Amino acid sequence: MRSKNDKYFIALALFVAFLIIFVVIKNRPAKDEFIASEIKASMADIQISVSTTGVVEPQNRLEMKPPINGRIEEILVREGEKVKRGQILAWMSSTERAALLDAARAQSEEKVKYWENVYRATPLISPIDGEVIVRAVEPGQTLTSANPVVVLSDRLIVSAQFDETDIGRIKVGQKAFITLDAYPGIKIEGVVDHIAYESELVNNVIIYNVDVLPRQMPDFFRSGMSANVEVVEKARENVVIIPLEAIYKEQNKTFVTVIGKSGNATEKREVEIGLRDEKHGEIISGLTFEDIVVIRGQNYIPRKKKTGTNPFMPSRERKK
Numbered sequence: 442m443r444s445k446n447d448k449y450f451i452a453l454a455l456f457v458a459f460l461i462i463f464v465v466i467k468n469r470p471a472k473d474e475f476i477a478s479e480i481k482a483s484m485a486d487i488q489i490s491v492s493t494t495g496v497v498e499p500q501n502r503l504e505m506k507p508p509i510n511g512r513i514e515e516i517l518v519r520e521g522e523k524v525k526r527g528q529i530l531a532w533m534s535s536t537e538r539a540a541l542l543d544a545a546r547a548q549s550e551e552k553v554k555y556w557e558n559v560y561r562a563t564p565l566i567s568p569i570d571g572e573v574i575v576r577a578v579e580p581g582q583t584l585t586s587a588n589p590v591v592v593l594s595d596r597l598i599v600s601a602q603f604d605e606t607d608i609g610r611i612k613v614g615q616k617a618f619i620t621l622d623a624y625p626g627i628k629i630e631g632v633v634d635h636i637a638y639e640s641e642l643v644n645n646v647i648i649y650n651v652d653v654l655p656r657q658m659p660d661f662f663r664s665g666m667s668a669n670v671e672v673v674e675k676a677r678e679n680v681v682i683i684p685l686e687a688i689y690k691e692q693n694k695t696f697v698t699v700i701g702k703s704g705n706a707t708e709k710r711e712v713e714i715g716l717r718d719e720k721h722g723e724i725i726s727g728l729t730f731e732d733i734v735v736i737r738g739q740n741y742i743p744r745k746k747k748t749g750t751n752p753f754m755p756s757r758e759r760k761k
Contacts, residue, residue, distance in 0.1 A: 478736045479700070482683050487716050487723050488676035491610050495601035497621070497666040499574065499594030500634075500652055505530060505565060507590060512539040512583045514562055518591065520576050524567045531565040531590055538562070539583075571595045574664055597662050598634065599653040601670040608649045610674050611636060617653045622667040631655045633672060675716055681728065682721040687736045688714065700733040707735055 515532045518524060534542065538560045545552035575592035578584060599619050603611055611633060619629040634654040640647045653670055655662070687697050694711055701708045712727030728734070 480683065480687065480734050480736060482681045482724055482728055482730055482732065482734065484679055484730075485682050485721070486676065486678045487680055487682055487718055487721055489674045489716055489718060490671045491603065491607050491674055492669065492671045493601050493603050493607070495599045495619075495653065495668045495670045497597055497662060497668060498600050498664050499596070500598045500654075501569075501595045502574075503569060503571070503593040503595075504589035505567070505591045505593060506588065507533055507563070507565060507584065507586055509533070509535045509563060510585045511535040511563070513578050513580050513590065515580055516576065516578070516590070518573050518576070520573050522573045524571060524573060524593065526567060526570050528567045529564045530567055530573075532562040533565060533590075534562055565590055567593065569593060569595055572597075594664070596654070597658065597664060599631070599655070599668045599670055601651045601653055601668075601672075602643065602648040603651055605640065605647045605649070608636070608651075611651055611672055616673045616676075618671045618673075619653060619655060620669045620671075621661075622669070624661060627659070629655050629657075629659060631670075677716055677723060680715070681724040681730070683724060683728070683734055684736065685717065685720060685722050687734045688712070688722055697728065698735045698737070699728075700735060 511534045513531060513533050516530070517532075518530050524530065538556075541556050541560060542553060545556045571593040572595075573591050574594045575589070577589050577591060584590070613633050613636060615633045617631040617633055619631050620627070621629075631653045633651060635652040637650040640649055642648075651670075651672075653672070683697065689696055695714050696709050696711055698707050699710045700706075710727055710732070713725040715723035715725045717723070
């Protein structure tokens with residue numbers, strides 16, 4: 442004969458099983474159920490863009506090498522400094538002058554001044570307006586005409602790589618946006634400055650280098666930084682848009698579903714679509730701001746949590 446505790450546990454187990462079955466059946470959507478939402482067209486900007494990666498680098502990189510072999514006596518610039526064309530960047534002695542000055546220093550200071558006036562140092566002059574991005578040597582260092590003293594850059598750009606399927610969408614003068622990996626929260630406006638005519642093969646993919654020039658050079662721009670580039674192919678401002686989920690095609694025509702004038706039944710409305718981005722489409726004709734557009738989804742879309750799922754609690758009526 443079963444004890445009272447056994448009967449109690451059996452009854453509790455049956456109750457829990459009944460409760461689980463009830464909740465599952467109540468929350469299971471019907472096969473023909475659709476989840477619909479109502480929206481209205483809005484006014485906004487829309488654009489089509491092409492995205493890729495790139496790297497910050499000088500558009501023209503110039504290594505300043507000495508015209509003679511010898512020794513650097515003085516460097517007048519440092520990294521990050523702006524220079525002008527014709528500006529003296531450094532002074533250097535030829536091998537012979539350096540030997541004469543060293544011998545004079547072993548004698549007296551007057552001998553040094555004499556040879557410094559008789560045998561002048563050779564200046565290293567900047568041929569362009571630009572910025573010093575590398576200072577390769579220090580005073581007193583000997584070098585040959587093959588060793589760069591400083592490296593100049595006329596301006597920093599982002600060299601972006603576009604594959605052959607996208608290069609036809611890129612034009613000189615198009616607006617672009619640059620985002621550095623080191624500063625993901627800052628978007629820098631730029632412009633397409635140059636498109637390479639010769640391709641390169643990178644990882645078995647044909648690519649073309651495109652120079653994107655920032656409109657304003659940020660202080661944190663440095664050569665070698667990784668960047669993401671978005672080139673705007675087409676753009677419209679202050680146009681009527683709706684989500685792409687509301688747009689569908691039938692027999693090569695484009696339609697949306699709107700609520701009729703009666704306010705109850707829905708009707709199919711043909712519309713003309715312009716630009717499309719990843720989420721929205723531009724409405725050229727067929728729809729006004731007063732029209733209510735219906736977006737219908739299938740029943741496998743996750744449903745929002747509802748109140749009244751407890752069979753022992755009163756449930757609220759669903760709003761129509």
